[in-house]
Amino acid sequence: MSTGNKTTNMAAFKARLKEFEELLNTEVIDLKKLRKLCFNGCPESGYSVRAVCWKLLLEYLPVEKSEWKNHLTKQRSLYKQFVDELIVKPGANAPEGNNTDVTMADHPLNPSPNSEWAAYFRDNEMLLQIDKDCRRLCPDLFFFQRATDYPCTEIVTADFRVETLRKRVEQTVLQSATVSSNRLGITGMVTRPRKSSHEYAVLPDGQEAHWEVLERILFLFSKLNPGLGYVQGMNEIVGPIYYTFATDPNEDCREHAEEDAFFCFTGLMSEIKDNFMKSLDDSHLYGIGNMMTQLTKMVESKDPALGHRMEEVDLKPQYYAFRWLTLLMSQEFPLPDVLRIWDSLFSDENRFSFLIHIACAMLILIRKELFESDFPCCMKLVQNYPYMTVDIQTVLKKAVEIMR
The missing domain is CATH 1.10.472.80 (Ypt/Rab-GAP domain of gyp1p, domain 3)
Known part of the structure; x- marks a missing residue:
């Protein structure tokens, strides 16, 4: 490319970036203008454009900019509540925990379908599929295997003994896979006993890979949406959303990528759930x-x-x-x-x-x-x-x- 073309392209890029910055700095975001700009692509820059635009387009952020801080604080707090109620507390009372009630009213062998243990085992079946899908997401991209800088502290803190989702999978009878094809044409699973859990590389205790964050998001979504649950392929939808937020130049966006991705994914799924x-x-x-x-x-x-x-x-x-x-x-x-x-x-x-x-x-x-x-x-x-x-x-x- 000639120097003249490079200069022209750079000038066009700067002009386009300025349009985004000016629009996103207004007190009330004009969604019609934003859609028009984003339709032609969000510019890649040191300024957090795509993450903010997607949050607006997926109706996670309100158009009134003055409401963003309170809205984000509320939603992020709500997500932490979901984690606490559906993962942390159940994990603290897992089979290996010391607080397990061994009475028949709440016992692993309780035949009642309403037993908390029955629900726990059903969740494990769903979790196995989520785990397999998240581990193999974008295999050519190392990002999802890397440790996140913002793990869930309630889960990974050493003095807080909680059974993580990853450990639940490891303690469940795992299956290996031969090639098959599901309704989406995605490589599926034909099960047979696995030789070893060491086939999957995991990070040391106290760290979480990005794929584990996605696993948590999808597990919570399936628990909160029992009518739909988890369907293979949802990992391919949440992955790009989380990646966009977790790699954003803005530190606040990166720190809260998990919470924000959960709500954006939930909003998007409300639109496309019929496809699943x-x-x-x-x-x-x-x-x-x-x-x-x-x-x-x-x-x-x-x-x-x-x-x-x-x-x-x-x-x-x-x-x-x-x-x-x-x-x-x-x-x-x-x-x-x-x-x-x-x-x-x-x-x-x-x-x-x-x-x-x-x-x-x-x-x-x-x-x-x-x-x-x-x-x-x-x-x-x-x-x-x-x-x-x-x-x-x-x-x-x-x-x-x-x-x-």
């Missing part, structure tokens, strides 16, 4: 079934020849778009690209309408390969999208063209 309900998979009116139907119709409308080709080779959206749409493209692109995509998704007033436009654009941009390939090659192409050759900005630009 298996009962709606085949619906053409609701949930992920409806979104896949919309995608099929959009491809047929925007590129009839491509639509016909996909029907000809029997390339159904269930084979690839299920994962694309349910996980908001989080498994199709590297994390930096995912963050850029989510800038647009969160700022779309009709979300997640733009997500379908992105999926349509992705197909149109590889139409040549789809016409030249047979079914197995087409499947491989859409299930392993060639992001190395199809730039994310090109995808988003094409999606905007389709939308217009």
